[in-house]
Amino acid sequence: MQYATADGQVSDAIKGHPMNNFSHLLAPLELGRTTLRNRMVMGAMHTRLETLDRPVERLAAFYGARAKGEVGLILTGGYSPTPEGVMEAGSPLLNSEEQLGQHRAVVDAVHDHGGQIVLQILHAGRYAKVPDCVAPSAGKARINRFSPRALSTAEVWGIVDAYARTAELARLAGYDGVEIMGSEGYLINEFTAARTNQRDDAFGGDFDARLRFPLEIIGAVRARIGADMMLIYRISAIDLVEDGMSGSETAEFARRIELAGADAINTGVGWHEAPVPTIAASVPRAAWAFAVANVKRAVSIPVIASNRINAPAVAEDLIASGIADLVSMARPLLADPDFAMKTRLGVVDEISPCIACNQACLDHIFTERSATCLVNPRAGHEIEFASKRADPVKRVAVVGAGPAGMAFAINAAQRGYRITLFEAADELGGQLNMAKVASGKSEFNELLRYFRAMLKKTGVDVRLGYAASARELVSGKFAEIVLATGVVPRKPVFDGVDHPKVLSYVDVLLHRVAVGERVAIIGAGGIGFDVADFLVADHADDSRDVTAFLRTWGVDGTHSTPGGVVDPVQVSARRRAVYMLQRTAGPLGRHLGKSTGWILKTRLRNAGVQMIGGASYDRVDDEGLHYHVDGEPFTLAVDNVVLCAGQLSNRTLHGQLRELGVNATLIGGADVASELDALRAIDQATRLAVAI
């Protein structure tokens, strides 16, 4: 793997250490006057748990579980110091002593497990989704429908004081420190960048004046909380927007943050409106190390690296190579609360990996749901998953080793059930074996690694290459039979659907059947997009190549341009002509994930993929694909037509068992095929396993 060294050069450095003892990652650290038990930090994350029933109990259980899992430091999601600075109506706010009760329960849950917790203070500025949002200057953000009002000078001083008041309240609640959120394009960033600060008072103008707001906040907060509490400042290590800070300005700002009294600097990457992916799976691991290194070189206080760090080996190397002193992981701690403990115990194969899909965390937050995790449905739902030991212990047969079957088998075996898992194919994984080859989805290999390790650890009897028949399942004297037999691809009905040109996505992704230079894809759901990306990338995956990633997305890795943005360079020449079609009229890809769909669409647009909505398919013949749009006939002279037209449940075995009088339980795609994804499959399987 490639990443950036402390001298800012991108190089092949991270090798991964099978025999790693993670001595740097596990070393304690003095941060201000506090000693952290290790260098792993759970980064701040908006969870929306406060909107669910029993919010205090949920938050205490959520953070308590991470502290029990031995993470060194927890940063809470952002709390606004003022009502108009909240992320959205009802979002967390800390500005009164009356709110302290709920915080004490959370703090106690963390302290009870020997952890430390810091409250993040976040004023959303012009990103606040409230009509009375405010900013240094008027000017709407592209990602918010509300326009901000420019703050008066007196109001700016008022907000400085509000930060200090919130920090003081955090001290009263028992927090170990505060983090001042100064990155991702929120209020503080809007002051520091010329693009959003056109003020002519003491808080606007030249570089020094633009830094005044955050430096006044640090001074005021330190004065109010005293020397004993940790004060962490989260800097934007690279803005990724035009007219943002240059690398030398960021380094100078970091020096002044240290002088102003911060104990540590955390790093953020990119404003939320930046047209560059920063944490999706298509971003290489530790891709932003070069920007963290720039901050680290400027200061003597500890620096925290963040973004796309999801494995102990990557985290260890960032610290061992001097790029950072600590590593922040938000989503990986959603995926596995015991990440730090498993690292200490040396059982890293048992870490449930964050695959950077964003499906259950960010996409839930962007669609007004609470955050959880695709690979760990317990995240945010800890209080719903009190798991009891099996009583009596029963023998359970599970058929199908896709995500649903494996998740059920592991969770039921952990409760003490004796599980036999039958899989007709020669390998574990089911649909995951197709997901893992899509470009930017190599992290699915890590999920398979986790499932393999846990099946072994929990003693599940795995029978690969074994198509269990209904009769032997019945005669096997299993107390329960769970069917996770998955899906079969839907075959649309039109003339020539059996023509040799026609392939299914399974042929392309799993069996690697050779595909021609001109290809039509029928169906534009998640799999149609993945197949298109796979075909244009021609099996190359730049999510492992930092240099290619930075060039493709127009990121200046040399710190010389304002905001770190340059013109994108298309590194791979277009290899195939790809056409995507759907019957529904209108743009394609409307149902892709909110936080990742735009990335996929941008990649395909840049690769020249043509997207055709409102198509009705007439036939496939030697000429190619014939179809109509609005009554007008068209022919695509393609070498292959790939069917990505959704799936149907595979319930053959279920029907055979019913004929024998046995009612087996269906889970995953075998239960409901439409819009099936691993998120729903794993969630359903895990819930069944704790309830059975």
Ligand code: NAP
């Ligand atoms: P899907 O999302 O249901 O899409 C099926 C596509 O096939 C649609 O575009 C549909 O469009 C078309 N279609 C349906 N019936 C058809 C028919 N009879 N003839 C021709 N076309 C037909 O299914 P999928 O793409 O297989 O994905 C399965 C699941 O995996 C989904 O839940 C998806 O979210 C998830 N997944 C997500 C991602 C991602 O987010 N990146 C990646 C992979 C998979 P028309 O009806 O308009 O023709």
Ligand code: SF4
């Ligand atoms: Fe990571 Fe996906 Fe879980 Fe989010 S939902 S924490 S991105 S694995």
